[in-house]
Amino acid sequence: MPNSSWSREIGAVFRKEMLAEWRGRAALATGGLFALVVTVATSFVFYWIAVLFSGLLVLPRTFLAEDEGGTLDFLRLLCRPHAVWWGKVAFNFLQGLALSATTLALFLVLVGPRVANPAMLALTVLGGTGAIVGTVTLCGAIATGATGRATLAATIAVPLLLGVIQQAAACIKSAFPAGIARTAWAGAIGATAYTICATG
Numbered sequence: 001m002p003n004s005s006w007s008r009e010i011g012a013v014f015r016k017e018m019l020a021e022w023r024g025r026a027a028l029a030t031g032g033l034f035a036l037v038v039t040v041a042t043s044f045v046f047y048w049i050a051v052l053f054s055g056l057l058v059l060p061r062t063f064l065a066e067d068e069g070g071t072l073d074f075l076r077l078l079c080r081p082h083a084v085w086w087g088k089v090a091f092n093f094l095q096g097l098a099l100s101a102t103t104l105a106l107f108l109v110l111v112g113p114r115v116a117n118p119a120m121l122a123l124t125v126l127g128g129t130g131a132i133v134g135t136v137t138l139c140g141a142i143a144t145g146a147t148g149r150a151t152l153a154a155t156i157a158v159p160l161l162l163g164v165i166q167q168a169a170a171c172i173k174s175a176f177p178a179g180i181a182r183t184a185w186a187g188a189i190g191a192t193a194y195t196i197c198a199t200g
Contacts, residue, residue, distance in 0.1 A: 009079040013087025016075075017062055021095070047107060047172060048128060048165045052158075054099045055132045060140030060153035062088040067144045089137050096133040100125050113176050121175035128168035135160050 066072040075084055104125060108115075115121055136157045143153040 006080065006083055009083030010087045010090065013075070013079055013084055014090050017088060017091035020065070021091075047103060048168050050103055051096075051100050051129065052132055052161060052165055054103070055096055055136050056154045056157060058095055058099065059092045059133060059136040060143065060150055060157075062092055062137065063140040063144050064149045064153070067149065072144065085141070088141075089134065092133045092137045093130060096129045097126075100129040115175055116177040117175045120171065124168055124171040124175065128164065128172075131164045131168075132161060135164075 063072070066075060079087070104121075136153065139153040139157040139160070140149075142156060143149045146152050
């Protein structure tokens with residue numbers, strides 16, 4: 001372990017997560033189906049609610065599956081704690097971005113609104129997704145070892161993310177012609193700053 005570098009350890013954890021998800025494909029399918037149902041059944045205002053609940057179904061699994069499989073201690077022996085954390089966050093960000101982008105694409109195709117401010121939309125999706133990913137991943141790590149781990153992770157994460165969801169919803173609304181606002185940039189930057197704080 002002294003010869004291994006931090007970036008290689010992060011890469012190894014990320015590859016392990018990618019392979020595990022590729023073999024099972026349960027997380028993205030479950031989260032994607034939920035996001036599709038919510039997006040089709042509701043209006044665009046609930047986009048972030050759909051992304052949040054999809055994330056609550058999918059994202060804590062990176063730590064919870066290790067705990068349930070009894071491999072978390074083994075992973076801790078192979079890699080430093082920071083490498084485990086950042087490898088799982090990187091993988092979850094990729095998953096979260098896939099869920100967010102898929103949900104957004106479905107909405108744009110099904111509802112067909114014109115995007116007035118693509119930069120605002122992109123920054124809001126990246127920042128909001130990052131905030132959800134960082135917070136839910138952290139809550140999954142906290143819930144490791146507890147009874148009812150998935151429920152506990154969601155119960156901890158939702159109150160922490162309510163303010164971010166409110167700001168992200170206002171920002172995303174302003175990316176469309178009817179809702180352009182100058183203060184939306186502050187909210188989008190705030191969601192991005194929350195991401196940095198949540199992931200460490």
